[in-house]
Amino acid sequence: QKEVEQDPGPLSVPEGAIVSLNCTYSNSAFQYFMWYRQYSRKGPELLMYTYSSGNKEDGRFTAQVDKSSKYISLFIRDSQPSDSATYLCAMSGAMNTGFQKLVFGTGTRLLVSP
Amino acid sequence: NAGVMQNPRHLVRRRGQEARLRCSPMKGHSHVYWYRQLPEEGLKFMVYLQKENIIDESGMPKERFSAEFPKEGPSILRIQQVVRGDSAAYFCASSSSGGDNEQYFGPGTRLTVT
Numbered sequence: 001q002k003e004v005e006q007d008p009g010p011l012s013v014p015e016g017a018i019v020s021l022n023c024t025y026s027n028s029a030f031q032y033f034m035w036y037r038q039y040s041r042k043g044p045e046l047l048m049y050t051y052s053s054g055n056k057e058d059g060r061f062t063a064q065v066d067k068s069s070k071y072i073s074l075f076i077r078d079s080q081p082s083d084s085a086t087y088l089c090a091m092s093g094a095m096n097t098g099f100q101k102l103v104f105g106t107g108t109r110l111l112v113s114p
Numbered sequence: 115n116a117g118v119m120q121n122p123r124h125l126v127r128r129r130g131q132e133a134r135l136r137c138s139p140m141k142g143h144s145h146v147y148w149y150r151q152l153p154e155e156g157l158k159f160m161v162y163l164q165k166e167n168i169i170d171e172s173g174m175p176k177e178r179f180s181a182e183f184p185k186e187g188p189s190i191l192r193i194q195q196v197v198r199g200d201s202a203a204y205f206c207a208s209s210s211s212g213g214d215n216e217q218y219f220g221p222g223t224r225l226t227v228t
Contacts, residue, residue: 004156006156008154034216036219041224042221042222043118043120043205043219043220043221043222044157044205044219045219046216046217046218046219049216088156088157090157101147101159101162101170101172101173102147102149102157102159102217103159104149104156104157104158105156106154106155106156107156
């Protein structure tokens with residue numbers, strides 16, 4: 001079983017739809033949760049960074065973390081064709097070592113049609 | 115405000131040759147991470163470096179792979195005697211501190227081994 005599971009998609013939605021992207025994980029030591037967006041043949045771009053459980057909102061993006069269920073989500077409101085990309089979840093553990101490597105999901109490909 | 119720089123963007127090597135990938139972190143960042151992305155897989159952590167020090171190389175293959183981050187100049191990921199299985203996208207990320215999980219990625223180097 002992978003430490004982080006993410007549906008590869010593709011997820012196809014019409015412009016203006018609300019998009020829900022999700023990851024589950026198995027390692028209860030994870031405390032930091034991130035979402036990256038990756039356009040084809042480009043590097044990952046950090047979208048959201050959250051610590052522990054709760055919600056965080058930034059513009060059209062909302063990240064949710066439910067540590068009790070080991071489940072994280074990214075919501076995109078009013079989706080645009082320019083949101084078409086692969087979305088990667090990433091997470092890392094406690095800070096006691098001063099560093100934690102990021103563990104990534106495989107990414108969900110999102111297609112927003114005009 | 116330059117981001118993480120990587121070069122070359124594309125690299126073709128024949129089996130048995132050496133590959134050298136370079137990464138310059140964001141201005142003000144002194145922590146560098148290397149990740150590898152194989153087709154249809156998520157990013158996998160390889161190594162974490164600070165200036166003149168390898169902090170964590172738990173994701174590096176035991177043979178043929180090495181990394182450095184000298185006092186002056188970019189970080190270098192070196193792959194000796196490349197094989198076809200080394201074909202992948204190699205991404206470098208940087209952060210302002212090792213405990214800071216906000217890692218910012220470069221555009222990647224796509225290595226093709228023929």
